[in-house]
Amino acid sequence: MSDAGMSKIVKTMTGVCFPFILIFGLYIIVHGHLTPGGGFQGGAVVASACAMILIAYGSIWTMKKIKEKHLSIFESLGALMFISLAFFGIFLADGIFFDNFLVKGAFSFFGLFANTATGVADINTAGVIPLMNIAVGLKVIAGLFAIVLVMAYATHKIKEVDDQ
């Protein structure tokens, strides 16, 4: 991986593929409670799409576009969302930490649990679980991309020092 990025062909193809991978990853996150997958898996897919951009365009260019600082804010927000959803369980519904307060009690916007028989399930049947999946997804996207980004940048820095 050169620091300036790869050839024009690779860059163009990355641009073409990126939205599709993004959509696929987001699909996995949002449908985590119905199909295989969830926050971590979908987040890893999205983060790998971001890593693809990093490889195609090089770490310096990517560092200019997005800072590790901003990613860490997203990461905190994701984790915060997750833990606050768990905390809401104490204050609402039955008053238990990690309670699924959206499927019962006064805040039951989201009806019932998914039908336990086989067949097609609705997306709004799992209460807080999809929301938690989204929170985890946010954290994983930001976290994994930050790791890859910082590592790429650090190796580039070491190379720079070695060259001198």
Next chain:
Amino acid sequence: MFEQILTHAPALAVAIPLLGAFLTPLVSKINGKLRNVFVVIITALTSFIVALLSYNILAHESVKFAPDLVKNGIQTYIFGAGSAGDPVVRIVFEVDGVNAFMIILAAILPLAAVIYSWGFMKDETGQDKYYTLILLLTAGMLGMMMTGDLFNFFVFLEITSIASAALIAYRVNNKFSVQAAFKYIVVSTIGALFVLFAIAILYGQYDALNMAVIAKSIQYGLLDKIALILLIVALAMKAGIAPMHMWLPEAYGRAPSSVTVVIIGTTLGSFYGILRVGFTIFGEQIISESNLEVGIALGWVLVGLAILTIFIGVLMALKQNDFKKMIGFAAVAEIGYMVLAFGAALATMYQDSVTGITGISSSGLTALKGGMFHILNDALDVSLLFLVAGAVYYVSKESSLNRLGGLARNMKYTTIFFIIGLVAVSGLPPLNGFASKLMIYQSTYEINPILAIVAILCSILLLATFVKVFYAAFLGPKLPKFENVKEVPKSMLIGMLVLTCVIIFIGLFPNLVVENIVTPAVTALQNASAYIGGI
């Protein structure tokens, strides 16, 4: 009010530091000072809840705040469903006497560390990440000490490993701290993976992850034996028992002092894991007539390892010239004393010829109490010494004892704290180290005099070690390069004072602590059936 908090206390004790950890980066975007206040408040709140929880479990029935919550000395908390849920398939926190004892440590150590870091970390960069990781470490430690679920234990173990490794490498410009962190993460990952392997074996056998459920149905077949060995040895490596202790002095020595204090808590959390596995999960199998020989053999192996640990720790500490590495080796020796007590207790198991009931003899019981008491004392004493070492590093930027000297002339309070730590850790009367070591000496003397002699001898060598430090760093003429050294900032002094006060309190009233905190813990430790009945 208290009852409301206490209902959720096991969950809150983990959730509040977690919430604090994730809020810290956002708060520190606003202001550095605000962040420090925020972190101290979060830690103090956690400590308060933990102390409340611990009090409610250990206190006598009539003075409890919420006696309904505690059944048989055990409070359970089922995540996600409350009392309506089936505890077998859900994540459960089960806090009994042992847990209530261990979390006292987790209440004191991070509080002292966080107050101390206010001054200690003043000039460092990346403090938001530092505080995030400290809070994460606290949450992981508390989770480890309260969970009633084996897999959850593994998860918290890994959380603490990752957070501590990142904190050990906090000073990335120092090559020694980076390599110490690498060694720590390799050792703890491999340990944790073997723990997971053992958990998987148990899960495959009994189709449960809940400790109580596994303990209820456990047999003592070949696979269970393998799981037992893997769990004990892997956790022993994480607890720093010789000859698997080599990571410990390096990790303790190279981490910033405030971090070391919290890592001591997690190391003792791993030690708690050994106790839980040995006495609760396999308790009814090990302490039973059919496996009496095996239990005694296990006890003697532990005693052998303990003697080795004490010996190596003390001898290496005597030779070290690095302040914090020396305390690290002393910490290894202190862990050896605990293992000695617990191993000796197992080795005294006997079968009553009349009733046919197997049990631990009365000297074994004293050993158990002494060992349990020593967990608390060791954590406090060693932590205080590390904080003093950090204070010395803070003023002199020097960790080698060869280049230190005459600091007592400028740092009165730090010197006093060091003397208190020295007296406590080397088991001199009247401080806390003596009380617990006395119990260990006496009980091991009744089991085998040689053990007690080795223990006392090594304690004397430990004193010699710290007298050397005291002489080399604090006494002697005022060195010209330390002419302008000043006493450390107030927050650091307060951090040390917190620990010192607890040490002196335990030292002056050992019976109070033993009767009210240690004895319930030992009773709970032996009473595996109560833990099983908690679910």
Next chain:
Amino acid sequence: MSFIDSLSQLYETLNTDSGFWNPLVWITAFVIVFLIIYIIRGYGNKNYKKNTEQTKAFLSGNPEFEDKEKMHVKAKNLYWGFNETLKGLYKLLDRMHNGNTSDFILWFVVILGIFFIVLGVL
């Protein structure tokens, strides 16, 4: 158990199996002994004078160095005899503590093996 009861526990003696330990009694005894020594000291010779040869440390007749660094015995020189006597043992310990990560894990495997043999799995 009332609050008064728990207060009375403050000065109770810690009974270990065949002995006991009460720091408050110990401290009282210590203070009394200290007072006696202090009284005896009061009867001592009072011809001590400040800022004379009397106050200087006696270094076996050697002169005191001007350089403070040279006056301080460094940590590596303390317990020289002890280290010299146990040289063989320390060589062994140093070889054990070689700081090689692979060796840490090797010890883990060795202890695992010992436990397997003791508990009769192998």
Next chain:
Amino acid sequence: MMAFQIPYLAVAGLIIIGLYAVLFKRNLIKMIIGITLIESGVNLFLITLSFREGSTAPIYTSSPGGPMSLPVPQALTLTSIVIGVAVLALMLSLVIHIFKHYKTLDVRKIREEDN
């Protein structure tokens, strides 16, 4: 019945190869690969525990019916994989720093000197 044993043999093989790499390889990166191998072995063990012959994936949506394999070990494996990723990332970034300081990846040279 031999076919049932193959995954367990693979588990043992993975763990032993991983331990071999950790114990006898001198390159830090190879040691890390060894650790990941042990981790894969343990994960494979968990997954193997959950599988029954002829069972399908434990998803209710449009499932063909019939027995399903146990979902709990799969959840455990997933958690363990997530932790593994975090540990791996941490170890690799520490290795980057170690290389910066020591200019080598030989495990025998990565150690403290007395000062």
